[in-house]
Amino acid sequence: MEFKTLANIDVEELLEVFNLSFSDYVVPFHLTKEMLTSKIAAEKLDLTISVGAFEDGKLVSFILQSEKLENGQKIIYNGGTGVVPGNRGQGLVRKMYDFIIPVLKERQANVLLLEVIEGNSGAIRAYENLGFTVVRKLLCFKGNINSGIGNSHITIKDMHTFQWDNLRSFWDIEPSWQGSVYVLNPMPDTYKTLGAYSDEKLVGYIVYNPDTRRVLQIAVHKNYRKQGIGSGLFTAIADGQPIAINNVDDTSKEAGAFLDKKIGLKNWLSQFEMKRSI
Incomplete structure (x- = not known):
């Protein structure tokens, strides 16, 4: 398994893995290429600080991220994490963070931020094991x-x-x-x-x-x-x-x-x- 940023990723490849990863999600959804491109632009996601896991050169997992400076802190926002069904249970989210956090430290980043659905207890436990804590509840x-x-x-x-x-x-x-x-x-x-x-x-x-x-x-x-x-x-x-x-x-x-x-x-x-x- 190889870990690297998504700086050179093809949007079509990212789209395929994104939709496969979320096909059986707590709230399944499917994006078109235009919708994914719009999401990246609207949320100011930066593929140079986003990370992917590649098996035999093929993307199988990703974390999409963005960065902002607020109140003297550089915050890294997770705009989406996905792992294709066939590669789950391999600790890829932890391994992707292990890869990208040193890169973020070099950029003087201070805080990681994300959102997770309340009913997704497995993801919540996984993020807690990575050191995340709940700071507030958000209603949709x-x-x-x-x-x-x-x-x-x-x-x-x-x-x-x-x-x-x-x-x-x-x-x-x-x-x-x-x-x-x-x-x-x-x-x-x-x-x-x-x-x-x-x-x-x-x-x-x-x-x-x-x-x-x-x-x-x-x-x-x-x-x-x-x-x-x-x-x-x-x-x-x-x-x-x-x-x-x-x-x-x-x-x-x-x-x-x-x-x-x-x-x-x-x-x-x-x-x-x-x-x-x-």
């Missing part, structure tokens, strides 16, 4: 948006400029990697952002991907809550199709109740965010 919602909700006294229009210091002041919880400022700045062309305005003052906003029907961020100014602004933003993106919002920190009971009771989405899946120091 999906469904159809309730109709006829919102605030008729606000104006909703496209946003094209992002003063992140101001937008951060709307937050109660920190977004997960996919919705982080690092990923959204600059805003990907495939994403759309709507702002809610009261007398020309921005009082709420929503960032979503119309292609995947997924909300990346939604927030309302603390002084303008419970006035139908968040509901109005969801109504503005409703077109009769189901929508999803992933990785809502479960410590925000207000956000969970809003998405469930007010918007009509259901918490269909939960994940743990896990970290370890390098």
Whole structure:
């Protein structure tokens, strides 16, 4: 077995192994080449710090990773780990980390970060054995948006400029990697952002991907809550199709109740965010 970065990997080969690895996952899913390419770009995954296990020159396992600097720490995010069924039980995830961690140390990386589905007890134990600990629980919602909700006294229009210091002041919880400022700045062309305005003052906003029907961020100014602004933003993106919002920190009971009771989405899946120091 040979371990090396994915710097020179062919996307078609990665796609084949990705889909085979997740074909029998807790939540099975299948990507097209375009979807995988979009995921790599959207999550700013860096194949030069991603790692693969190769058997007889063929990729059989991988860890896709990205890197950001935040609050003086260099964080390495695991955007997906996969092992094809025929090569499981060989400790390949540990061996891939054993290979890549010295590389990350040379880059002065400080923290490893990942997400794992709550019901995937085998993966959770494996990551705990690698030194990861759970830092928070993240809730995933999906469904159809309730109709006829919102605030008729606000104006909703496209946003094209992002003063992140101001937008951060709307937050109660920190977004997960996919919705982080690092990923959204600059805003990907495939994403759309709507702002809610009261007398020309921005009082709420929503960032979503119309292609995947997924909300990346939604927030309302603390002084303008419970006035139908968040509901109005969801109504503005409703077109009769189901929508999803992933990785809502479960410590925000207000956000969970809003998405469930007010918007009509259901918490269909939960994940743990896990970290370890390098």
